Amino acid sequence: MSLLNILRYPDPRLHKIAKPVTVFDARLKKLAADMAETMYDAPGVGLAASQVDVHEQLIVIDTSDTRDDLRVFINPEIVWASPEKQIYDEGCLSVPGIYDGVERHAKIKVRALDVDGKRFEIETDGLLAVCIQHEMDHLKGKVFVEYLSPLKRNRIKAKLLKEERELKRDRQSVAVR
Ligand code: NI
Numbered sequence: 001m002s003l004l005n006i007l008r009y010p011d012p013r014l015h016k017i018a019k020p021v022t023v024f025d026a027r028l029k030k031l032a033a034d035m036a037e038t039m040y041d042a043p044g045v046g047l048a049a050s051q052v053d054v055h056e057q058l059i060v061i062d063t064s065d066t067r068d069d070l071r072v073f074i075n076p077e078i079v080w081a082s083p084e085k086q087i088y089d090e091g092c093l094s095v096p097g098i099y100d101g102v103e104r105h106a107k108i109k110v111r112a113l114d115v116d117g118k119r120f121e122i123e124t125d126g127l128l129a130v131c132i133q134h135e136m137d138h139l140k141g142k143v144f145v146e147y148l149s150p151l152k153r154n155r156i157k158a159k160l161l162k163e164e165r166e167l168k169r170d171r172q173s174v175a176v177r
Helices: 026-043 124-137 150-176
Strands: 046-048 058-061 069-083 085-090 098-107 108-111 119-125
Touching: 026 046, 026 058, 026 069, 046 124, 058 124, 069 124, 098 124, 108 124, 119 124, 124 150
Parallel strands: none
Antiparallel strands: 046 058, 058 069, 069 108, 085 098, 108 119
16 A cells, blocks of 8 residues: 555645546555555545545545544435535645634435445435535535635635745755755
8 A cells, every 4th residue: 555645725636526436446446545544644534536636536534533434435426415504614634734614414315336336325414424525525626615715715825835835945955955
């Protein structure tokens, strides 16, 4: 297994639309395993393939405290969503250090395929429901900061771009030493 590079907002590749997975082979299993390893290492509770620059409909999630309940959703679809909404403070591995409230459906029913191409359905609420909706947005090219006001979003963009420049500068000064 190997760790994958996570794209950082505002990288334009985060806005690509992911295609459905059609081939369930060893490559797909390795991608899911590498994504899980990357998510646990970060650490995070969810990761979408879009975040590692693979534009296919695949997400990995583990919202358990014990970090031993890995869930893989391929070609996920929300088949039912409660009219009730809830607001959670969300974060994202592609938007490091930023947390803000996003309103989403409180309860959802999701249909997806596993790594073997077998179909399953789950109905869930709480953090798992939030996480699935957040990761499914990534597959549509949407990052959670897009729910925030333009003012907040621009501030976040400026902060992350500044950090990115500083990181690059640090890397360069290491290289010339
Ligand atoms: Ni995210």
